[in-house]
Amino acid sequence: MSQTQAVKALLEEINQEMVRLDLWQSTLPSKEALASTEPFCCDTLTFCQWLEFVLLPKMTMLIDSELPLPTAFEILPMAQESWKALDTDMSKLLELIAQLDTQFS
Numbered sequence: 730m731s732q733t734q735a736v737k738a739l740l741e742e743i744n745q746e747m748v749r750l751d752l753w754q755s756t757l758p759s760k761e762a763l764a765s766t767e768p769f770c771c772d773t774l775t776f777c778q779w780l781e782f783v784l785l786p787k788m789t790m791l792i793d794s795e796l797p798l799p800t801a802f803e804i805l806p807m808a809q810e811s812w813k814a815l816d817t818d819m820s821k822l823l824e825l826i827a828q829l830d831t832q833f834s
Contacts, residue, residue, distance in 0.1 A: 740788055754777075776812070
């Protein structure tokens with residue numbers, strides 16, 4: 730399986746797991762919130778919103794457009810920090826994000 734295929738499969742699994750955990754939202758954040766220049770849009774979005782509305786669409790667009798994927802990538806530490814206080818079992822989602830990071834290391 731190529732890196733592109735592996736990344737696409739992981740993005741789909743992350744999407745499905747977010748839906749399963751009821752973390753998926755249907756309401757798009759404002760344009761201002763999405764235009765944040767802070768890493769992970771941490772000043773305007775939750776980490777889940779950033780995954781759903783920034784990372785997943787951007788990575789999918791790169792793949793669908795056959796554009797180069799990032800060469801360095803690490804979001805697991807932010808995911809761990811963002812979700813450490815949650816009572817929900819995030820282990821499968823964290824595992825998928827770790828696998829995604831591995832594709833770029």
